[in-house]
Amino acid sequence: MQALTYLEEYHSFKEAALNSRFLKHKTIQQLIKKLPEAFEQRCIGQSHEGRDINLIQWGNGSIKVFLWSQMHGDEATGTMALFDLFNFLQLPQFQEISSLLAKSCTLYLLPMVNPDGAERFVRRNAQQIDINRDFNHQVSPEARLLKNTRAEINPHFGFNLHDQSTLWSVKKTGKPATLSYLAPAFDEALSVNEVRQNAMLVIAQMYKYLNPLLPQQIGLFDDEYEARAFGDNFQAAGTSTILIEAGGMFGDEEKQEIRKYFFLSILSGLYAISTRNYVEEPLQHYFSIPKNNKEIFHILIKNLLHQDIRVSIGLSYEEEPAEQGYATVKTYTIKDIGDLDHLGAYHIYKEETLQIEGPIDIYQPANFTLKKDNMILLSFKNGILQSKL
Ligand SMILES: [Zn+2]
Structure with missing residues (x-):
């Protein structure tokens, strides 16, 4: 995993059509349409206001990985990073790693869960529902789609992609938490079973690759159990779920720098899963990631x-x-x-x-x-x- 090389080559696969946090459904639909055949796509349903929600499938491996972004309409960093990933996977100079991923994994990607929220640049959907607190009641069509898609795929791993407040910092550093990671809890007791442990170990590997590039700027997100949230429930359902949060970075209010590191986090997570290197990782390396706080x-x-x-x-x-x-x-x-x-x-x-x-x-x-x-x-x-x- 050549993290630094990929960072230096970022300009070659950055999706230029997405250049701000205010990206809209219309733009990403055009990008999805232009994807080559290796990216199978199907419309799995519509948002409350009737915008198509597409699922993209890539790779032929036996490990199923589900990635979904922008459940909160004003959290677009993960979406930009996914389109950077689509470009990266097509470039011949990165064929070694993309072949490895394609051979080991099948990726299922849902790049914009909440297009109506993105349209207004707000957290909630058009019904004013926070989709990430609607796992149980399922009053929003977007929550139903997300829940059903996971149930249909039954993925081994899940990547839950969000943006967090820029006021999260990394404990005792005075620096912003540019990225935060978490393997969400599946119960009040914050138990660790094999499913959650696998997510923790993959995160420990992601941290190993990213920390030298972003020293003291990656934190572990608060793991309080939230019974209404998707990450917690997907973990409980047997998908090793990894939360990635894009926070703040000095001089990067529009998050175009953070986006690179977000992309690299996803890529290093997929690499760890493909190689199964994470099974060698001591669990302690997850718990020693510094905690987030608000300082x-x-x-x-x-x-x-x-x-x-x-x-x-x-x-x-x-x-x-x-x-x-x-x-x-x-x-x-x-x-x-x-x-x-x-x-x-x-x-x-x-x-x-x-x-x-x-x-x-x-x-x-x-x-x-x-x-x-x-x-x-x-x-x-x-x-x-x-x-x-
Ligand atoms: Zn969010």
């Missing part, structure tokens, strides 16, 4: 003299969809005031002579200007960033 802000202003005391101020934004699902608006809120020495941020302001003009009110939208020697470094109006240096 990061989007903006941190350090040691500011404010109302005669020295304090740090942490701000983070919430994103709301805008421009018909083709953009977002970010509203910044003051999340904490005080001793924030142990916390990190995407942007840190820590000069000695910072001055602030305007109110600093905890839990309120940012509404101030930050200056240094009368030069504006940052300025917010009702939570909206006006300028940033």
Whole structure:
């Protein structure tokens, strides 16, 4: 597994038609149509608003692997990575690894589970249902399709592809969790059986390949049992299920860098499955992956003299969809005031002579200007960033 080479060659298989998080069903349908014969495709049903949902099948091996993405409409990184994978698998220079995968595995791919949500760039489907909390009641057509597809294929492995909040960090690093992995629990006791253990071991291998490329930026996601979620239920049903979450990365708000590492995570997982190398991996290597926590802000202003005391101020934004699902608006809120020495941020302001003009009110939208020697470094109006240096 030549992880670094694949990263360096990424430009040769990056799907250029997908260049932002705001990708839509129409675009991916055109890409699916253009796939060569080796990628068998069939429409397995429709979303609530009638958009076709396609399943793509590739490879001839006996190990069945099911990969599904964008169950949450505003989580598109996994979808972009899957289309990069489709291109990668067709390129002659990567034939050695693609032949190995094709011989060992049959891949079943569902690149956009929630096209109606993607259209609006929201988490939920058109019925306002969170598909990943609808495994049991099955009120959404998308949850029914996903559940039935797994039951029909009965795959050995599953890849559950999501994006997480950019405010997850890797414990004790002050860095964002650019990627998080998890073998979801199948019961309240967080038991480990062979099915879950296989997922853990594959993750340990993925971590081994990715960690040198993203040091201190990969975390283990919280494994609390969620009885309504797909990962937990698929694990219980006998499919070794691997969750991959794309988080944040310095300077990569549109996630076009993270996308590369997401692709590499999928590829290294498939490689581990194909070679069965994971069976040699000590289980301890899964549990020693650092945990995720929330010790990061989007903006941190350090040691500011404010109302005669020295304090740090942490701000983070919430994103709301805008421009018909083709953009977002970010509203910044003051999340904490005080001793924030142990916390990190995407942007840190820590000069000695910072001055602030305007109110600093905890839990309120940012509404101030930050200056240094009368030069504006940052300025917010009702939570909206006006300028940033
Ligand atoms: Zn999600």
